[in-house]
Amino acid sequence: MKIYSSITRLIICLMPFGIANAQLTMAKKLTPKEIRLIDERGAEDPFNVLLTTNAKEYKVLKKESETLNPKDPMVQKLADRMLATVKKENGVGIAAPQVGLNRQAIWVQRFDKEGEPFEFFINPKLTWLSAIHRLGREGCLSIPNEAGNVFRSLILELTYVDIQGNKQRELIEGFTAVIFQHEYDHLIGVLFTERIEAQKKLKFQEADEVNEVFYLVPSELN
C-alpha cells in the first residue's frame, strides 16, 4: 500500500460486518515453482511487483492465497525479499501475492509503534472489525497511477503466526489498521478499487462525536 494523507473523518457503518474465521489450517508445502521464485535472487534483492495492468499478473492478484508454514526453510528469505521490495517501492505494506506468491504473508509498517518498524505477519486473520470507520485515501503498489477514498474499520482484532511459529493476537487501530485491512484484502484477492465499488452499496453515517473512543479488550486466546 502507498501512503496518503491521514484521517479525513470518522464514519459509522450501518451495515453489519462478517467476522473472518480464525482457524489456522495446515499449510501446504511450498511448490518447486514457488521455491524457484524466492530463490532466484539474493535475500536482499527485491522481487518484481505484479501489476493489475498485466493480464497474467492480474490473475495472480485476484486469486485467494493459501496458508504458509512458518517453519518452512524458505520463509525467512521470502520475508527478506518482500521487505526489500516494499522499501524499494516506498510502500507502507506489501502482500505475498503482489510478488507472485499466492501465500498468506504480509509486511505492515507499524505507525502505532516507536520508530515505525515494518513487521511480518504469517496467516493473518481479521477476527473482528469495528463498526466505526474512517475514510482515507489509498493507493496500491500493484495499481499504477490510481488512488481513492476507502472506508476502513478504525479498530480491528488480528490473529497471526509470527516467523518463530507462535500464534499471536493483537488489537490494532488508526492508520496501521488501514494498512492491515488493505494487505489482508490482497490475500483474499480483493483490491482497494473493488472495495470502493462495493462501498457504494453500503450506508455510512457521519459520527457525531469522535473525541472519546474506547474499546473493550477481549479475553485471552483459547
Ligand SMILES: [Zn+2]
Ligand atoms: Zn495493495
